[in-house]
Amino acid sequence: MWADGVLKVDAAYYQHDNSYENAPISLEARLHYEQNWQLSDNTALLFKPRLGFDKGNLYADKATLHEKNRTRSNFAVEELTLTHYIDNFELSVGKQVFSWGLGDMYNPSDHLNPVDTLDPLDNRKLGQWSASLLYLGASSNLNLIFIPRRSASRLPEQNNRWFRSLKAIQTAAAEQLGIIPDINLSRQIDHHHTTTGVQVTSGQWLPGWDIELSYLHSQDPVGVYLPEVIAQPSATQLDLVRVFPQFGEASVGISTALGEYTFHGITSYRNTKNNLQDDDYFTFLLGARRTFYISDFELPTSYISELLQNVEEVTLAVEYVKEKISHHRDPNSPYVNSGFGRTLPNSLLINVEVKFSEDTLMKLGLVKNFDQQDRFVSIELGHQLNDDFKITIGLDLLSGEPDSLFGQWSSNDRLFLSTRYHF
Amino acid sequence: MFNKPFIALLCLSLNLSMLSLSAWAQTGLELMQQYQRLHEVDSQYTRSSMTLVNKKGRERVRTMQTYEKKSANGENRSLLKFLSPKKIANVGLLTWQHDGDTDDDQWLYLPASKRVKRIASAGKKNPFMGSDLSFEDMQSEDLQAHTYKITGEEVINDQTCWKIEALPATQKESRASAYGKRIIWLRKDITYPVKMTFYNRRDALIKQATYEELKQVKGSAWRHDKSVMSTLKKSTSTVVLIEKREIGLTIDENQFNQQVLKRPPVVHNL
Numbered sequence: 001m002w003a004d005g006v007l008k009v010d011a012a013y014y015q016h017d018n019s020y021e022n023a024p025i026s027l028e029a030r031l032h033y034e035q036n037w038q039l040s041d042n043t044a045l046l047f048k049p050r051l052g053f054d055k056g057n058l059y060a061d062k063a064t065l066h067e068k069n070r071t072r073s074n075f076a077v078e079e080l081t082l083t084h085y086i087d088n089f090e091l092s093v094g095k096q097v098f099s100w101g102l103g104d105m106y107n108p109s110d111h112l113n114p115v116d117t118l119d120p121l122d123n124r125k126l127g128q129w130s131a132s133l134l135y136l137g138a139s140s141n142l143n144l145i146f147i148p149r150r151s152a153s154r155l156p157e158q159n160n161r162w163f164r165s166l167k168a169i170q171t172a173a174a175e176q177l178g179i180i181p182d183i184n185l186s187r188q189i190d191h192h193h194t195t196t197g198v199q200v201t202s203g204q205w206l207p208g209w210d211i212e213l214s215y216l217h218s219q220d221p222v223g224v225y226l227p228e229v230i231a232q233p234s235a236t237q238l239d240l241v242r243v244f245p246q247f248g249e250a251s252v253g254i255s256t257a258l259g260e261y262t263f264h265g266i267t268s269y270r271n272t273k274n275n276l277q278d279d280d281y282f283t284f285l286l287g288a289r290r291t292f293y294i295s296d297f298e299l300p301t302s303y304i305s306e307l308l309q310n311v312e313e314v315t316l317a318v319e320y321v322k323e324k325i326s327h328h329r330d331p332n333s334p335y336v337n338s339g340f341g342r343t344l345p346n347s348l349l350i351n352v353e354v355k356f357s358e359d360t361l362m363k364l365g366l367v368k369n370f371d372q373q374d375r376f377v378s379i380e381l382g383h384q385l386n387d388d389f390k391i392t393i394g395l396d397l398l399s400g401e402p403d404s405l406f407g408q409w410s411s412n413d414r415l416f417l418s419t420r421y422h423f
Numbered sequence: 424m425f426n427k428p429f430i431a432l433l434c435l436s437l438n439l440s441m442l443s444l445s446a447w448a449q450t451g452l453e454l455m456q457q458y459q460r461l462h463e464v465d466s467q468y469t470r471s472s473m474t475l476v477n478k479k480g481r482e483r484v485r486t487m488q489t490y491e492k493k494s495a496n497g498e499n500r501s502l503l504k505f506l507s508p509k510k511i512a513n514v515g516l517l518t519w520q521h522d523g524d525t526d527d528d529q530w531l532y533l534p535a536s537k538r539v540k541r542i543a544s545a546g547k548k549n550p551f552m553g554s555d556l557s558f559e560d561m562q563s564e565d566l567q568a569h570t571y572k573i574t575g576e577e578v579i580n581d582q583t584c585w586k587i588e589a590l591p592a593t594q595k596e597s598r599a600s601a602y603g604k605r606i607i608w609l610r611k612d613i614t615y616p617v618k619m620t621f622y623n624r625r626d627a628l629i630k631q632a633t634y635e636e637l638k639q640v641k642g643s644a645w646r647h648d649k650s651v652m653s654t655l656k657k658s659t660s661t662v663v664l665i666e667k668r669e670i671g672l673t674i675d676e677n678q679f680n681q682q683v684l685k686r687p688p689v690v691h692n693l
Contacts (some may be wrong), residue, residue: 002687004509036687044687088677099537134679143682201530203519203681210530210541210681257526257543264541324592356555358475358483360516387483387508422509 003038003288014161016411021161030080042086046094048079048127057159058118065095067126068151072118074295079127090134095127098145101200101266102212102253104317105349108268108283109214109251111195112145112219114153120162121376121396127340128195140202146194153221153272155340157185164291164339166240166407169326173227173238181229181238183366188242193219196343212253221243226334243335245277256405261290271325277335281342287319295368315353321344324377343405359384359400364393367406380416392418444520449569451587455564458614461643466492466674470667471508475554478658485511486666487554488688498522499563500679504688515684518544520562524595527562532684539681548601555652555661556628559600568596577608579617584608601629613637615645630654640669662666 007029009279016022031051038044052059052072060071067076081094101107113125156162166183195218202211225240251268256360266285270277279337292314323345329335352364355423365378396414400407470488477483484493485508491501499520505511515532515540527544571591577652589605591597603624608617615637621630636648646668653660 004512006509066474088675090682097537102541104540117556134682136680136682138677141680141682201681203530206530227647255541257528257541258545260543262541262543263556290543291549294547341682384510387510389511410693 003034005031005033005423007031007423008418010416011419012414012416014412014414016413018161018411020158020163020203023056026054028052028056028058028296028303032199034079041193042084044083045084046079046081046083048077050076050078052076054368057415066129066151067114067116067154070154070157072116072348077127078098079108088136090132090136092132092134094129094256096124096130096132097127098197100197100212101216102264103249103266103285104256104264104287104289104321105319105351106285106321107345108247108266108321109212109216109253109286111216111218111221111249114151114197116154118154118160119154120156120340121378125379126154126373130195139204140200142200143197143201145195145199147197147218150195150218150221152188152190152223152242153340155222155338158183159298161410161412165403168403169227169240169336170238173229177229177236179236180235183240184230184237184239187239188223189244193246195219208256210253210255212251212252214249216249216251217247218249220248220341221277222338224335224337224341227336240336242338243277245270246273247278248273261288263288275327276330276333276336279325279329282324282326284301284322285319285323289315289317289319291315310356311354311368312357313355315351315355317351319349320347369405372400372404373409374398374404376406388422390420392416392420394418451481451573451589452531452566453678454573454587454609455566455571455613458609459564459566461614462645463493463642464644464670466490466670466672467670468667468672469665471665473554473665474487474662474664476662478659484508490615490672490674492676494519494676494679500676502679502684504553506688513687517679517681517684519679522567523566524593528620530681530684537685539684544666547599555654555657555659556663557601560632565596568593574606576611579608579610582617583611583661584617585611585614598623610637613639613645615647640668644670 011026012026023218029052032048035044036044036046051076057405059074061073063070063075064073065077077095079095079097081096082093083090089292096300098112099110100109100112111315113128115123116124128147128150129147133144135142156164170180170183195216197214197216199212199214205211208295209330221244223242223244226243228239228241230237230239247270248269251266253264255262268283268327270313271280294308309415323342346369348368350366354362356362360383362381367376369375369379377397380392380395382390382392384390394416396416398406398409398412400410402408427676447525451646462487466486469514471486473485473487475483481627486506487503490508491499491542499648501518503516505514513534517530519528521527529542529544530537530539531542544558547562548557550556551561569589574588575586578582582672587607587609589607591600602621603626604622606620608619609615610617617634619632622627627670630652632650632652634647634650637645638648640646648665651660652665
């Protein structure tokens, strides 16, 4: 039996008022637990429940086994998986979280699980009831995944400070209707189609290279909106019905190490079944990572070198992402994007980790969207008080034009304090 | 030969050991070859603790388990999983060690992201998980990359030892290694290392290791159950104690696989 528990308490202070949620301080506590049982020589069971509370609007449901609800549940089973090993096969059945892709920060092929974006800077995958069959071959591995009924990603709603403004849609509708309609987001077309995925990975086809090929057939968990005008006696209402387009997505990823560097590249192509609903597009990603060990460098005597004496290592990771549309959505399409999918159309991602000691680590993160010139900067300093207890303070800064991804949240700059206790 | 990729870690191995010095074993290289031939095993499992002691005497303990196997092409493969403390439990490291000039393949599994990442193995002189061990300390002795010279005899703990000087023999090794020179003390009776000192490129002594609690584990193969590596300038040390060892396990080579690295350490069905 192997177990791991962690209690997380996160608090944030928002400097600015927000028109959707005017609460300057947020507080969330989560208790995660993970238990692994070895039931026999070839069978293992994973149970990963979570308890969570906050003083805001993130949690509204008491308990859930299926992550279908729009808000978080106080009690949820994040994963519950029975795995059986037979020779070179591994069969896993239950509620699972998958990770595909060779990227460091962003993976354009990693769309098996929907995500909880109620706090989009801390989004988390939602476990799905599924079956996974893994074959370990001599030179490659094959993974088949089947999700009979996948749930949708959680998007912030109008009581959440991360709600994405729909003013553009409202204004367009007002021009047609002659009055400004009320927005209603309560309707959505549930997923009806199964999700199937196949992935082949190999570290041996090309010596020194990792290769990953994958194909996914599914419905987009974020989805698009279909506006419908509902005339009421007192006012006109614009229902934005959430629809989840079917798509097929093929991806190729490669990764290698050259000297002190690792490099990776991923290309994926998504073909949306109904071109009324969304574009068909490629995503290209290139990335590199290197760890600099300060003791390797003979630094000239200077103020900077004095500072660097306190640093053990610095890890730099960089990724560039570019989206290329091959087939635009029908120009007469009534569907509009929700704003939470395809968020990195032409973007640079940088992550720097400065390790002062085994106990103290500083992280700097940057996401820059070149098309809309908006950006997200994150700075955090974590200190391990002992093997079990860690405290982190940090700052998230968002900026850009009001209609850009990060710019719309410029009032959500925040100072945060996070504690982790392992038991 | 199988001896080490992470054996070393567990054993802090550096599995140097050799036959009792017979008359024909006259050069350092011949002794090292003899050592490798005598002490190799096909596969090994170890569970060990690694205690990091800082200059103030504060101790931090990590426990881990490692599977190792000599692959069909004669190269070593190892799969290491941390068991504790909780903050690093289930972190895994997979290594395919290659002979000659080819860089090793290494992958790291971080449970929080459920993702296996290839890591650059070129930084082999860098410290492993904050310990006094570097990645190169945990790898098997590459006889092609070093020259060995017997420089004398010395008695350590009442045992007569050969004293062997090991120097990088290739430009690549000179660049990649933190050590300009190592001195290895091999017990004459069992041809197994009991002490090693490490010098930087300016010939200054930087680290020292001792290997204790030696045991004959199978046939002519010996291993140590305790090792202590000290970094002199930092006044830190790392003590590795073997808690459990199994030699000659039946392990399928396919199990030294990036996907298997994701399994929790509870699964011992390799």
